[in-house]
Amino acid sequence: MRRLAPYQSGLWLAEYGDVRCQLCRIYRSTPQSHLPQNQPSAIPPNNHSFFTKLRQHVNNRFDSGLLCSDCHNSIVWLPKSFDVDITAGTSLSIQAATYYDYPIRQAIRAFKHHEDMTKLPLLLHALRQLPRPQGCHRDNSVIVAMPTTNQRLVKRGFDPVSILAAQLSKHWQIPLWNGVERIDNTVSQQGLTRAERLGNLDNAFALVETPPAKRLLLFDDVATTGASLQALARTLYLQTLPLGASVSSSSDNPYKLQAFTLAHGSQY
Known part of the structure; x- marks a missing residue:
């Protein structure tokens, strides 16, 4: 039997076993008078379909979201996408699920820097607001999570971006692809200006295999x-250009790139 990682178990319990909002801890979109009473279950505990029926039981009564409607409306504001230049004449569109503001900012920091898995359901709820890109599916697209270095992975003990990316992959039904590595010669981006960030990231990534999809x-x-x-x-973009193709012409590159992020905004 496959064992679940601790964060997967916590997500399952938060989504199907906990009927409270993951932010305010009040019942999710359901008046208390409408909550099911403590009655003996008609499903035997040793029935192999117990968890399947339990999931259906919960889904029939509660919203599929992890927040109540008030908390959802207070934090989920899909920011307008913004573009950054890749090369002359070619840009990358970046879409965020929400803003890097309270309470998302505090939840991200606790999750990343203190491995606080209790904040993951809140982040997952926000992440699910990202609409799957039009025309993308499991046969023509892959998700490329921002790679980390071995040094950072050893220091932190886990990779928060890969956990979030795995949940986005599950939500969109689009596979992850780990064909890019990060070279271990850069410092943290926090506290740097935009120019310093770009200089810090020069030659920070390397393509190690050909992408299996065009998007x-x-x-x-x-x-x-x-x-x-x-x-x-x-x-x-540069390392997937066909031999002899023009760097400045996006039509010469068969791969189409888009970017997504959980939160957008200043870190201060």
């Missing part, structure tokens, strides 16, 4: 200036 959906947890996604896109 590459880049993902990062937070985009402030968009410099990290810009550098990743530039590596993918």
Whole structure:
């Protein structure tokens, strides 16, 4: 039997076992008088379909979201997408699920820097607001999570971006692809100006295998200036150009790039 990672177990419990809003902790969109009473279950505990029926039971009574409607409306404002240049005449569109503001900012920091998995359901709820790009599906697209370095992975002990990307992959039904590596010679982007961020990321990525699909959906947890996604896109764009193709002509590259992020805004 396949074992679930701790965060997967927590997400399952938050989504199907906890009927409270993951932010205000009040019941999700359902008056207390309408909540099911503690009655003996008609499903035997040893029935192999117990969890399937339990999931159906919960889904029939509660919203599929993890927040109540008031909390949802207070934090989920899909920002307008913005563009960053990849090369002359070619740009990358970046779409965020929400703004890097309270309470998302505090939840992201707790999740990334303190491995606080209790904040993951809130982040997942916001992440699910990202609409799947039109025309993208599992046969023509892959999600490219912002890669981390071995040094950072050892120091942190886990990769928060890959966890979020895996949840987005599940939501969109589009596979992940790990064909890009990050070179371990850059410093943290926090506190740097845009020019410093771009310089810091020069030659920070390398393509290690040919992409298996023509539509590459880049993902990062937070985009402030968009410099990290810009550098990743530039590596993918330049290293997938056919031999002899023009760098400045997007029509010469058979791959189409878009970028997505959980939150957009200043880190201060």
